[in-house]
Amino acid sequence: MIKTYDEALSFIHGRTQFKKIPTLTRMKRFLAELGNPQEGLKYIHVTGTNGKGSTVAMMRSALLESGLTVGSFTSPFITRFNERIEYNGIPISDDDLLRLVQKIAPFVKKLDDTLETGGPTEFEIDTALMFCYMAEKKPDVVLLEVGIGGLYDSTNVITPVVSVITTVGWDHMKYLGNTLTKIASQKAGIIKKGVPVVLGALPIEARETILADAKEKKSPVFELGKDFTVHKLNGHQFHAKIRYQGKNLKKIETILGLPGDYQIENAAVALMAVELFMEKHELAIDRRALIAGLENAAWPGRLEEINTTPLVLLDGAHNLPGIQALVHTIKNDFVDREVYLLVAILADKQYELMLGELASLGNIHLTVTHFAGPGPKRPSADLAKAVADIPTKYPIQIINDWRLGIGQVASQMSADDVMIITGSLYFVSDVRKFFLN
Missing domain, CATH: 3.90.190.20 (Mur ligase, C-terminal domain)
Incomplete structure (x- = not known):
């Protein structure tokens, strides 16, 4: 019996991290046992080799400034596990985490006892906890960051409002493949039929793979440098001043709260995704709120x-x-x-x-x-x-x-x-x- 917060964390971290054969079957079964808590929520789904967390941080800040309630799921945590699951920028409480672990633990045991490959992995449990928490909180939007890859990632059990692929580069080759084309095809796994996808700056072979996947799924593509643009206005400065040109937003100028030139493209991707989400739900876009959101965004451990x-x-x-x-x-x-x-x-x-x-x-x-x-x-x-x-x-x-x-x-x-x-x-x-x- 799990009685304390520390015991809840030990339960989570004590699980296996990977299984030999990647599949979403186990995750879908797990969620079905829990009553499918992932259903009925609106998502922006984010993958990419780098930039996921920063892009989520900027989207969260911009959406909160716009008056929406926002859930988010990110990894890894920097200080405490609770940071991975947040509502309106506030991590899940120790009490809520303990309560939800107590709720799902019997289902984990059931799957351990009945599935040939064993029950859920550590990250599948993290994801299920998040879905259960969001089902209770019912935010206007959930910003969902992929753990690894996309196609077989345990978050890939939803149909989002917008899919986002920030970057594609060399990482996790053991699980995703040893070419950029293979890695890109895993990232493209989050693209859903007819759902718009926002792309950051991608290497040629990765871009071609993802565009072909989006075309097959009839998903509209919004590409950085083509459908939306961003420029740095202030030279050699740690905090970049940018000008963004989007689909409907024109000449948005702001100084980024997140330092480093690599945040310039992340900021543009974040704004494009927010634009598409707001447009889909016929929500008025407040330019000042988006500017304030980018200026106030914070993300620990990124410069x-x-x-x-x-x-x-x-x-x-x-x-x-x-x-x-x-x-x-x-x-x-x-x-x-x-x-x-x-x-x-x-x-x-x-x-x-x-x-x-x-x-x-x-x-x-x-x-x-x-x-x-x-x-x-x-x-x-x-x-x-x-x-x-x-x-x-x-x-x-x-x-x-x-x-x-x-x-x-x-x-x-x-x-x-x-x-x-x-x-x-x-x-x-x-x-x-x-x-x-």
Whole structure:
């Protein structure tokens, strides 16, 4: 019997994470046992290699400013599990989480006992908890972020009002395939018949795969750079000022609350999706509300400022495309400053390529470190070996204890320098707790 919040979390995290054969059959059966709580709600469904969380954060802020009630489901969490399931930007309470885990646990046991492949995975339970919570709260819209891929993701049991694909790049190849075409076909799995889809900037082969899928499903496509555009107006600034041109919205100008140039495209994708949702439900669009929403949007661990002098930033770039976006920001916004990087990366990522991207910059002082990782099956990479052959302007430091690493790196910096702690959202989560406690 699950009696406490901690026992509820142990129940969730104690489940297997993946099954050998991907399928939605188990998830649909699970939800049917629960009375199909996912039905009767309006969704914006979001997938992509990177940018999902930031896009959801900006949509949430813009929709809340517009007077709507908003549910959201995101992953991973940064500080506490409850952050994954939010209503109007407020995480689910410990009491509600415990109550809902107690509600679904008997059904999990039933499926464990009756299904040949066993009952629900950890993420399927997370998703079911969210659907049950949203069924109680009944928000005007639920922003639903995919866990991995799309086609077989446990969130892919709904028909949304709008589908969103932010980016397609190299990540989770073990599960999604080893070509961009294969990865894109998994992401395209969230496109539903006749439902409009918003696309961010995509590589050519990924774009062709997704456009072909949308055409087959007769889904209208809204592409960044073609059907809606965005431009940066303020040069080398950490917080970009943008001009957005959309379907009905023209010349929306705002300064983004989320820093970094990689948020420019995410903001445009968010606005386009909001436009389509509001239009579908014949809701008046308040330009000032959307502008305020983008200005006020916050998302922990995405170039998040945790110290001002010197500037210390946490950035959850955790794969090659994420690191490339961070490199772009450093080149644009910190080109005239010395940047000290403290980096830890999970062993199942392309860490050699990620380190190579960071080391290519002339104003970088690179320190690699180690952290516990989210579990024994996903350890932190041994970056000391990886950096042995990487050429850099400054020698690469190796400090195994990241807490000591922060202190040592800080002691080398002047007030005008920048420290960026990056490489993994799990690592950033640990560091964030350390700084904010």
